[in-house]
Amino acid sequence: MIKVSLLFFVLFTGYLFSQNDKTDLDYFYEEANFLCKESDNDLDYFCKAYSLYRKASYDSCYVYSGKSLSKVKEQRKKDVLNYIQGVSAIMKGLHKKAKSNFKTISNNNNFQQLKYLKLGSINLILKNYDSSIYYYEKWESGGIKKNIKLGRDAYHNLGLSYLHKKEYTKAKEYFQKELNLVQVRDTAAIIRTKMDLANVYYNQYLDDEAIPLFIEAYDLAKLFSDLELKQYTAKNMAVVEKNRKNYQKSVDYYIEYGRWKDSIWNRDKIWELTEKDKQLAVAQKQQEIVLQEEELKRQAVVQKSLVIGASGLLVFLGFLGYFYRELKSKNRFITQQKEELNVANKTKDYLFSVVSHDLRSPINTIKRQHEKLKRQLKNKEYDAVSETTNNAIALTESTSHLLNNVLHWSLEQNNQLSFKAEEYPLKPLVEQAVYNFEEIAEAKNIALTTMLEATILVKADKESLKIVLRNLLDNALKYTGENGKIEVKTYNDSEEFSTIEIKDTGFGISEEKLAKIKGLEDLSIDKINRSEGVGLGMLLCQTLIKKNNGKLLIDSELEVGTTIRILLPNASA
Incomplete structure (x- = not known):
């Protein structure tokens, strides 16, 4: 039997002082x-x-x-x-x-x-x-x-x-x-x-x-x-x-473990973003001080120029020309900042829309589930407690996934999501992503198989590709019923691209919704209509794949399944 790994808390503690005894x-x-x-x-x-x-x-x-x-x-x-x-x-x-x-x-x-x-x-x-x-x-x-x-x-x-x-x-x-x-x-x-x-x-x-x-x-x-x-x-x-x-209890605990792990990551990321906001506020205040000091200097130059007279006027005109160029340069900088602020505001408005629209329903449902669970425990309906608890956990996991997408989208839109395209083998990355979903697939009795070529080298950003794979595999598991199949394979598509293919036997996507998803490739924040059911997860996937100079292709048929292909540039391309 495999035993629990020891949790080591090696302590480098200092001393606490008592009133009478010296340490x-x-x-x-x-x-x-x-x-x-x-x-x-x-x-x-x-x-x-x-x-x-x-x-x-x-x-x-x-x-x-x-x-x-x-x-x-x-x-x-x-x-x-x-x-x-x-x-x-x-x-x-x-x-x-x-x-x-x-x-x-x-x-x-x-x-x-x-x-x-x-x-x-x-x-x-x-x-x-x-x-x-x-x-x-x-x-x-x-x-x-x-x-x-x-x-x-x-x-x-x-x-x-x-x-x-x-x-x-x-x-x-x-x-x-x-x-x-x-x-x-x-x-x-x-x-x-x-x-x-x-x-x-x-x-x-x-x-x-x-x-x-x-x-x-x-x-x-x-x-x-x-x-x-x-x-x-x-x-x-x-x-x-x-x-x-x-095994079912084990899966539940692993899900809870992952949720706490994500909470720690989110907490640290929020602290990091808060610190950056503080630094930005300080920088803006310093910039205002610099602008005020420059304005005071300009006024002093104007006053001295009026006293000096004609000769001073020439000097003043020279300084005026200099400050005009500086002001023009600053105006360009302010205009650029305004455009960036407009993009940030549109992103903020969309994220608020996502949170208010997509979180209201699951949070209310979780609340009802807990109220239902309370009634069942009070009435000693123990057979129904397990089902209610599992439903609440599934809703919580879905909500956590949505929050991760919101965070990643916010970081990407504000250019704070680290991005570095490098050459590396594709097989280990896909294996790692699939491994993280094996226990969930096993719990749903879904056959999750892989066929990965070991010789494929691609040039892409590893972390953003992980986000895409997690979203797509999560969707495949979510929309594939029990006893279904999910196949993941990689192959060389051409001299220019290699392909990751995720194929499931799930519920499939209607032609109308599939057309909307494919339209995400050229969709920007200000053109999104949330009433049409466009989700943040697929928008995030399209954005990150496009940033990796790749392509995201989707084929689906209702009651048959969905096939998604990620085309990534080869290392030699």
């Missing part, structure tokens, strides 16, 4: 502050490096601590510099360098326990589990006054080290110690520790002990706000149900 970090700061007062900044950069470390400027701290280490001779200063350079190296992902720094620190100071904690964490990252255990146990036996968070994180990493070594009794012991230190209100820590203990049992095939812990972690994550934890626990449940041969 090793307190002693470290006292030592560094004392040495800084005695240091000659011009010679060894000691204080500069330490100041940058306190400001969390790790790149600069790494450089200045290196410069200082090459000059200082006093061991106490070397210990401080090796510690702050080691921390900076960790933040830069230079774990072997950090390990070297911490091992160089002597034991003749008041913060040696910090050294053991860092070496334990680094060795865990580098998969040196025996060394990780060695340093953590040295820390544990050091007899220092520990706070709750510090002890919890150290026990967590000790448990992970023993889990990697398959010493499950010791792993369970330290995860239990971690759980004992977790505060009731720290839901995230409880979820992680429950998953850790579940993995200990699951790797020993003690499913009766492991699965309740996985379920408990999953139920807690559903009520918690952390999207990553929702994603991890859903994936664990998907694998558990798959191993128990509950």
